[in-house]
Amino acid sequence: MSLDKFGRNIHYLRVSLTDKCNLRCVYCMAEDMVFRPNAELMQDDELLTLVRLFTELGFDKFRLTGGEPTIRPSVVELVREIHGLPGVASLSMTTNGILLDELARPLAEAGLQRVNISLDTLDPVKFKRITRWGNFEQVWAGIIAAEAAGLTPIKLNAVTVRGFNEDDVADLAALTLDHEWQMRYIEMMPFGDVADFAQKQVVTDAEVRERIEQRFGPLELLDSGKLDGEARMYRIPGAKGSIGLISSVTVPFCASCTRARLTADGVLRLCLLRDKEVNLLKPLREGATIEDLKQIIRGGIWNKPWGHGLAQSVVPLERVMSQIGG
Ligand code: SAM
Numbered sequence: 001m002s003l004d005k006f007g008r009n010i011h012y013l014r015v016s017l018t019d020k021c022n023l024r025c026v027y028c029m030a031e032d033m034v035f036r037p038n039a040e041l042m043q044d045d046e047l048l049t050l051v052r053l054f055t056e057l058g059f060d061k062f063r064l065t066g067g068e069p070t071i072r073p074s075v076v077e078l079v080r081e082i083h084g085l086p087g088v089a090s091l092s093m094t095t096n097g098i099l100l101d102e103l104a105r106p107l108a109e110a111g112l113q114r115v116n117i118s119l120d121t122l123d124p125v126k127f128k129r130i131t132r133w134g135n136f137e138q139v140w141a142g143i144i145a146a147e148a149a150g151l152t153p154i155k156l157n158a159v160t161v162r163g164f165n166e167d168d169v170a171d172l173a174a175l176t177l178d179h180e181w182q183m184r185y186i187e188m189m190p191f192g193d194v195a196d197f198a199q200k201q202v203v204t205d206a207e208v209r210e211r212i213e214q215r216f217g218p219l220e221l222l223d224s225g226k227l228d229g230e231a232r233m234y235r236i237p238g239a240k241g242s243i244g245l246i247s248s249v250t251v252p253f254c255a256s257c258t259r260a261r262l263t264a265d266g267v268l269r270l271c272l273l274r275d276k277e278v279n280l281l282k283p284l285r286e287g288a289t290i291e292d293l294k295q296i297i298r299g300g301i302w303n304k305p306w307g308h309g310l311a312q313s314v315v316p317l318e319r320v321m322s323q324i325g326g
Contacts (some may be wrong), residue, residue, distance in 0.1 A: 001058040001229070002213040004304040012259040013059045015051060015082075016115050016325030017075060018067040019110040019264045023096050027159050027188050027198055029322045031132055034068075039101045042266045042281055048081050050262060050280055053293055057301075057322035062113075063092045067264060070099040078105045083111025092116065094157070094326055098134065100142030104149040112222075115146050116155040116184075121168040122175075128196035130164050138255075155182040155244070160203040169208050170215040176241030184231050184244035189273060190310070192320040199315075204244040210238070212243065219243065228251055249271075256308025259324050260300075268300045269325075 002010045018041065020065050025029045042050065051062065062082060069075055070093075083091050090113060097117040104115075117139065124136040148153050156175070160166055169185065176183050185208045190198040213219060219234035220240060227233075230253050231244030247253075254271075260270040266281020278300035281291060308314070 002301045004303050006304075006306055008255075008257060008262055008304070009058075010258055010304060012061040012063070013051070013054050014063045014065050014259060014261045014325050015047070015073040016067060016077065016262065016264040017047075017069040018066050019193045019323050020071060020323055021066060021068040021096070021322055022071055022098055023161075025120075025134075026130055026132065026164065026202075027161055029320050030193050031123055033320075033322070036265055036304060041264045041292070045077060046266065046284060047158050048280060049077065049284065050266065050293075051082055052085055054262075054288065054298060056083050056090075057294060057297060058087075061090040062088060062257075063094060063116075065094040065256050065291075067322050067325075068096055070095055070103050076103070076110050079112050081111040091238065094118070095142075096131070096134070097139040097142030097146070101138065101145045103156040104142065104151060106151040108151055112151060114153065114155070115151045116157050117141070117146065118142055118158075119156045120158045120161070121165045122171050126165055126168065130161065153180060153182055155184055156270050157184050159186050159188050160208055161188060161251050162201040162203050166203050166207070166211070170322055171212045173212045173216065173236065173243055174241060176236060176239045177201070177243050181241040182228075182231075182233075182244050183241065184245045184246055187249040189248055189321070190315045191273075191324075192300065192317055194320055195315045195317070202249060204250050205247040205252065209234075209245060227256060236305070248308075249310055252307055252310075257304075257307070263319075263324055268297060269319075270300055270304040271308060272324060273303045273310065273316050274314075275323060276303075276305055277318075 020035045080324050092114040094116045127134055127136040158172055167311045172183050187205055188202045216236045222233040231246045234243045268278040268280055270276050
């Protein structure tokens, strides 16, 4: 078990497979984003060594992310290897879905259990405007392929951005009427170069809920308000699927945080919204022993910050979301 000094059991690791992405979402990174050279990123053997260490420290829940995890050429093999590690109880992925049409089945066969797919609008023109390079039809095909491959329950992530897709919130929620999908709305968070934009264009989950209720009437609160991961769960009465509100900015859920992140360049990021980090790849490359590395990880986890400082205007500046792993 890996405890932090506040007594939280940290057992969920989000592993970024790459900092690169095949989209350029406006809230995530600049269009002319510069990426790290591949040699500075964890190679397959290094990534597997570090993930194994985390399993030995009691981590049992893993999510692969990025950048865009599906563009890593070895993604299927990495899923197979991680799935085979003792102690891995849950293995999922966050993806933009662009490549899922062809990859969903091989990923499921390799041991991936679930996917969260980013989907900010159902309007192909707005989709292109938000993602800059994306094609809505490809993502839709990816969602259908993921469901057919059994990567369920399908969770769809929307970031709501003022002036881009706040009018699409209810249309997205309507997907849950006929599909057993979870439609999740994530409050836009400020990072690095896009911090200003994110702070100016943020749409709160209170407004998202109001927009959904204007169309469908009062939402039913599920699980007595208990969080599903980071999402508070609701349902449109009679709907097959559910709605999750992830109010990271306005109602932080730091007290129940169980997670840490391993960035593509092998750094342990202790809080999404704090720049405090511990490098693991450097000591690994310099010959640290497994026991040394475990000590470094234990020390980092122990000192995990309590939570973010957005209310005090403390914004993470060192990395944008694609360099952390969402
Ligand atoms: N490329 C994958 C994808 O699109 O899902 C995985 C990486 S992406 C960084 C992970 C998640 O972070 C996505 O759901 C994305 O919408 C979300 N995200 C990116 N920038 C964000 C921001 N500034 N605030 C809130 N969520 C953000």
